[in-house]
Amino acid sequence: MQIKNQRYCGSCYAFALVGALKKTYVQIYNTSGPLSPQQLIDCSYENGCEGGSFVGVLNYIHDNGDRLNLEKDYPSTPTGAKQDKCQNFTGQVLSYNATHRLQYRQLSTGNENYMKQIVYEQGPIYIYYNAGKREGNDTALHQTSAKFDHYGYGIYDVPGCPTHENMNHAMVIIGYGTQNGTDYWLMENSWGITWGDEGFIKIKRGANMCGLAT
Template sequence: MSEVIEMILILIIVTLCFLMIPFNLQPNAVIEARRKFEIFIRLYDKPYRYNVPDLKQVMVSGQIAQERGSPLDKFVIESKSAEMKDAIIFSRAKRSLFIPDYLPKVVDWREKNVVPTVKSQGNCGACWAISVVDTISSLSAIKQKQSNVTDLCIEKVINCAGNGNFGCDGGDTCRLLEWLQDERIELSTLSDCLSIQSHKNGSDCEFQKAGNREFISVERFSCVSLVDREHLMLRYLATRGPIVAAVNAISWQYYLGGVVQYHCESRYDDLNHAVEIVGYNLENSIPYYWVKNSWGTAFGDHGYIKIEIGKNLCGIANRVSFIELV
């Protein structure tokens, strides 16, 4: 009998211990996200810089978000062009795009051979420069009606751009465009860049200034929020050419294909990457943008990712740049 009582007492003590100890059977979200991110880093051999020890704050590919509280209006240039007027009806309540018949249902500037090849930034956080310079290359080819695009010297811009940009340690698309415009920088072709480096054994930071002749230089640009106004992005893509956008690319590490429709945060403060948007498709059951990344052709769809239109997914409409060349 004493043995039974002793066994009961032991069971009671063990039960009380379990009731007193708080268990957390759910995996820690931050630890789990960090584990998956480390797997991605090893898989693609892509080490990144961290701003603070929180995965959400990772500088994914070098786009330094604008300082909290600083005015975005510094970079806003209101377009007086009829091309930019709100001629497309947009329903904010339903978040639906109603596209008129005269807007093409499919636009893909790659079909015109005016989009440079996908770049691989490797260990260099230079998406801010790659996206802008490649977009300028595209717009130059379109303006000059070239049958093939001419690559421009991205490395020189990475190494030399001022105005608060830090080379492979990060930069900002809007600050880069402001620097290119204010300094009247004439961008070199890739062949010229390689020729200079072969003779001088290093990066040359002396840029030619825009003169009274043909050159590739930024005349003006916009850097605006088009949240709930993505129709303006479609309009520009259809009538002018590719555009630059800042995005939140944290979740892109898991992208294998298809159209991104969910699980891609859109907060302005979470922008951490920069890309070139080269077209769209409104005929698909889920309309999407064609977004050119800079993680090499092994990423996604041969270096591209499809983002659903109309939801500001991944913050794609938070900070958009339209560029006009001289």
């Protein structure tokens, strides 16, 4: 599995959506992608490197005929920055037919048992998450940011991490497990392989850690 790097561009929303669509692409084409986050940064209705949401990028994909390019056909810029104009509006069709269009479903808040069922039966989940805040006077957000930025291994557990504010980062839940008696989510980030556990993070499951189930 190839871990991507958004670099200095606030484009986690695009990378997370591409990660969430991996299984869809494999099921349709019986081969792996990867799909292009750069197309979403350049072409969608979101804010390029200033952040965005899955709603805007999915609306763009729908309006583009449920199509998104592979990364080889629409590569990322060297710095991850948004380009002045959209380079390519074509791409791979991500729906089975005109009746079965690409869709999303929002899960009920706080139900991590149901989230586990969805991951098992259907695949990755796109989530928003409180990754902390480096500036300001909020001690809890400072501590959360420091622990998230410097995560390396083990199960990430930050007691007191706010669950209903500062939802400032998007990632993808790709699996789950139990380690030394503690349940966890396995999540894919977009900060390259030098961050975390080769680009992944295990986050405590069952505690709505930092709002991942909000």
